[in-house]
Amino acid sequence: MPQTEGIQNTTLFIDSGSIKDNWQTLNLKSMPAATAAVVKSDAYGLGANKIIPLLITVGCNTFFVATIEEALNARYLTKQAEVYVLFGNNTLEEAEVCLENNITPVLNHLGQIEIWRKALKINNEARLETKKSKAWLHFDTGMTRLGIPKQELEKIRNNPTIVNNLNISGIMSHLACSDIVNHSTNYEQLTHFNHLRLWMNTQFDTYLNWSLANSSGIFLGKEYHFDITRPGASIYGINPQLDQKNIMKDVVRLQAKILQVQRVDTNQTVGYGGTYTVKKPGRIATIGLGYADGYFRAASGSAQVYIRDFRIPVVGRISMDLITLDITDVPEKDSHVGSIVDVIGPNYSVDKLAQDSGTIGYEILTSLGKRYKRIWL
Amino acid sequence: MPQTEGIQNTTLFIDSGSIKDNWQTLNLKSMPAATAAVVKSDAYGLGANKIIPLLITVGCNTFFVATIEEALNARYLTKQAEVYVLFGNNTLEEAEVCLENNITPVLNHLGQIEIWRKALKINNEARLETKKSKAWLHFDTGMTRLGIPKQELEKIRNNPTIVNNLNISGIMSHLACSDIVNHSTNYEQLTHFNHLRLWMNTQFDTYLNWSLANSSGIFLGKEYHFDITRPGASIYGINPQLDQKNIMKDVVRLQAKILQVQRVDTNQTVGYGGTYTVKKPGRIATIGLGYADGYFRAASGSAQVYIRDFRIPVVGRISMDLITLDITDVPEKDSHVGSIVDVIGPNYSVDKLAQDSGTIGYEILTSLGKRYKRIWL
Structure with a gap:
């Protein structure tokens, strides 16, 4: 980025090329897993309206956002790409917005699962098109924040019908300490996730996409990549490895x-x-x-x-x-x-x-x- | 403010009544001085587009902003009110924007004074209407941030023509420690400002408006009020007196x-x-x-x-x-x-x-x- 004369009082330069290069670096590192892009919080403050179309030009077709409003904005920007809403559907109205706009809710607890089931039922009864109506499940493996916790997983293990007929297409979890390479929590979460995977795959006929790694998680090794990685911060230039030189380009x-x-x-x-x-x-x-x-x-x-x-x-x-x-x-x-x-x-x-x-x-x-x-x- | 059911995921309630009441409290406390409103930084994050028209309804007709963009927005919202831009005119273009839009630049150093003089001259030569083209001078009495510093004041004392024929309508300074009632800096700045006032008033034929007090300054006593006070934070509910119970209403x-x-x-x-x-x-x-x-x-x-x-x-x-x-x-x-x-x-x-x-x-x-x-x- 050149130092530019003639700037206003204060000017923020945002380098599209670096953003594209960073996503491609993360994509290369993630392969053969697919690479999504986390664009919540207005693409980490840089502007989702610019960055979503930009990343589509380099082959990114999966976007994660936090809120339903952000999901609708992403869907407005792209008809084709997959849009996932990390807060899930908190009300029946939100579930219906997901169904109508082909937005995939990430279901974080039994309450959200129940809402999603209800929304699907209403839609089916009205004979509306629901083929595209997928949801993901998010299991909490160590964040204690969002995601299906241990005690709810036990309920599901005891009664797997809880997650049947919900058009579940993927399962995710989120790493708590991935920026510290040797943190024991990383391996514990990975182990937990792998156990879950073994069991869950026996419960579903359809193929499930598995996803665990955020930006830093990509650098913990192939075993963390599964089917799809979800980098955010490093697309925007943040160093994914605290103890190493930053290989991301400044944005x-x-x-x-x-x-x-x-x-x-x-x-x-x-x-x-x-x-x-x-x-x-x-x-x-x-x-x-x-x-x-x-x-x-x-x-x-x-x-x-x-x-x-x-x-x-x-x-x-x-x-x-x-x-x-x-x-x-x-x-x-x-x-x-x-x-x-x-x-x-x-x-x-x-x-x-x-x-x-x-x-x-x-x-x-x-x-x-x-x-x-x-x-x- | 009632606790409201049916909110979205996160909802920020902003109480117009409290904002009006707070300004009126500050206005009453400032009388017989006039009371402006500082609405820079999008009215302290709450929304200048709402707050400027709101304060006009309770009699506020003077607004201070930081940047020329904020000044233009304020002028768009009100044709009548006085709009002051604290960053002053940093380029000839900015001075011309002030002239065209009846925005009063606060001139912070000799460079800005020179730009303002040049803009007035160009306007006069083009026989444009400049009757309304006022500027303020800002003297730094202790912030060492913006404002005409001591060494430039010396130059003006030695050559008062520097500030002649500039349509100067007011003089301001800014307090550094007004939230601490007994801080010695308050009195030092007041003394400096009063000396300046004695001398300056001999240099101008027209009446000058003097302004020193921000929100906390209003509570330091009448001798800090001069012609116009400039509260900001306390309009939005912030306690102006660190060591006292807050008399402002929550906003x-x-x-x-x-x-x-x-x-x-x-x-x-x-x-x-x-x-x-x-x-x-x-x-x-x-x-x-x-x-x-x-x-x-x-x-x-x-x-x-x-x-x-x-x-x-x-x-x-x-x-x-x-x-x-x-x-x-x-x-x-x-x-x-x-x-x-x-x-x-x-x-x-x-x-x-x-x-x-x-x-x-x-x-x-x-x-x-x-x-x-x-x-x-």
């Missing part, structure tokens, strides 16, 4: 123009609460983004930005719309009003900003502000 | 329906990384919001929610779209699938959630998610 670059430069002297304070005291005569620059734009207040005193290869500390408290930078060590020709600052860029990745903000790259992405001018490369 | 209530309930047993872990271990047999509920909705990951392990008056700990890591609650101590009749949970509500304010998230209420508001169904009361 976003965030730049801002300097709004003002002030000369400061010893003992002068900067920002709200006067938390930062100037130690020697120098220069402070202000740029126009802040926590209202998803640049977390928690990054106060720890985040950095760059001008070319000059590393610049963010000083003072992060305000709602503004942050202040100590540019004392940057030549004036590179740090005047209008100079371009890399807030996220080649020297300072999403993951690095996340670390300095006390969070993970995912939260940086999903919080990227609505006021940035967005330019798709 | 938002955030509710979610329980998506799933799991029975859990000793030693079972919850969520990513298995950071929370269950201590005794109990029940975990999952609701459908997470850090992608502005429910900060930093609140993992410390935030609470409520069902009626039952206080419920949020346990495990906050995920992108989901959080998990330990509902063991809540009667089952009140905590089943579909039960309504107060994420922000009468028992747990924006300020309280902020405290448990390691931030301030402002950041909670500006981060409120786009996936919530928003209902205006």
Whole structure:
């Protein structure tokens, strides 16, 4: 991604090529398993409306979203692709929306299974077309969050008719610790999932698709891939392996123009609460983004930005719309009003900003502000 | 605000009446000074398109925004009201947008003053209507962020023509520590501002409007009010006085329906990384919001929610779209699938959630998610 002149006050560059390359890398790594794309939370904040059609051009035809509203939007964008809604059908109305729009609900507990059965029955009685009406089952193997838990699985084992005649086409679970390669939970979840698979496959006549791996799970080995992998974060550039160099391409670059430069002297304070005291005569620059734009207040005193290869500390408290930078060590020709600052860029990745903000790259992405001018490369 | 049945998965209620009452409280407190409304960052995340017309109905006719885009939107919403853009005019184009749309730029440094002068000159030469073309000057009295700094003020004192013939109609500054009543910086900034006022008033023939106080500044005393106060946060319910009971009315209530309930047993872990271990047999509920909705990951392990008056700990890591609650101590009749949970509500304010998230209420508001169904009361 080139540094682009003529940007607005703040500009977020999103690199379509990197997104496509990242999905293809994950797809290659997943083969012979198929590779879906998780595009929930507006494709991790980057824009599902752009990213779904983009990924279709490189062969992705399966999309996972969280909410029914996101599923409808995905279906609006593509008639052909498979759309899975991870929150499942929480009401009969939601189940009917799934049926009408060929959206596959991921059923997370017996209550959702019952709703789905009821919706199918109503549809059958009305002799509506239900051939395409598939659902997945989600078993919780260690997240204790969403998914059919142990005690409900026991009920199903005791009475397998609970899952009969529901047009179940796949089974998934979700890994809790996949970013840590040697975490014992990974292997425990895998074992649990394999046991489930042995038993479940005896209960169904039709072929079931099995899915366990998220982005990081893809890198735990072939035995985690099953029929379909579900990467999200790494499509958008997040490192799937905490202890390794990131092999994903950077997807976003965030730049801002300097709004003002002030000369400061010893003992002068900067920002709200006067938390930062100037130690020697120098220069402070202000740029126009802040926590209202998803640049977390928690990054106060720890985040950095760059001008070319000059590393610049963010000083003072992060305000709602503004942050202040100590540019004392940057030549004036590179740090005047209008100079371009890399807030996220080649020297300072999403993951690095996340670390300095006390969070993970995912939260940086999903919080990227609505006021940035967005330019798709 | 009544607890409303029939909500969607997650619903954000915004109380118009409280917003109006809060502004009127601030207005009464500010009198005889006029009271503006700061509506930058989409009215602190709540929606400028609703809030600007709403405040006009109770007599507010002055609005402050951060960016030129926000200013244009405000002007689109109201032809009559005064609109001030705090980032000023950073380019000649921005100055021209101000002139064409009767937007008042707040000039923050000599560079912006020069741009404004150039724009006025071009307009005058073209014999365009410039009667309405006002600007404000912003002097930095202690923030070291935006505003004309000391060394530039010296230049103006030595050569007052720098600020002549610019149609200056007002002067502002911004308080750095106003939420702490006895902070010495408040008085220092006030003194600086008063000196400036004595000198400036001798330099201008026309009447100048003076403005210093933000929400908290209003509560520092009459001597901080000058001609016009500029509250923001407290209009939206944030406590202006850290050490006092909040006299503002709550503006938002955030509710979610329980998506799933799991029975859990000793030693079972919850969520990513298995950071929370269950201590005794109990029940975990999952609701459908997470850090992608502005429910900060930093609140993992410390935030609470409520069902009626039952206080419920949020346990495990906050995920992108989901959080998990330990509902063991809540009667089952009140905590089943579909039960309504107060994420922000009468028992747990924006300020309280902020405290448990390691931030301030402002950041909670500006981060409120786009996936919530928003209902205006």
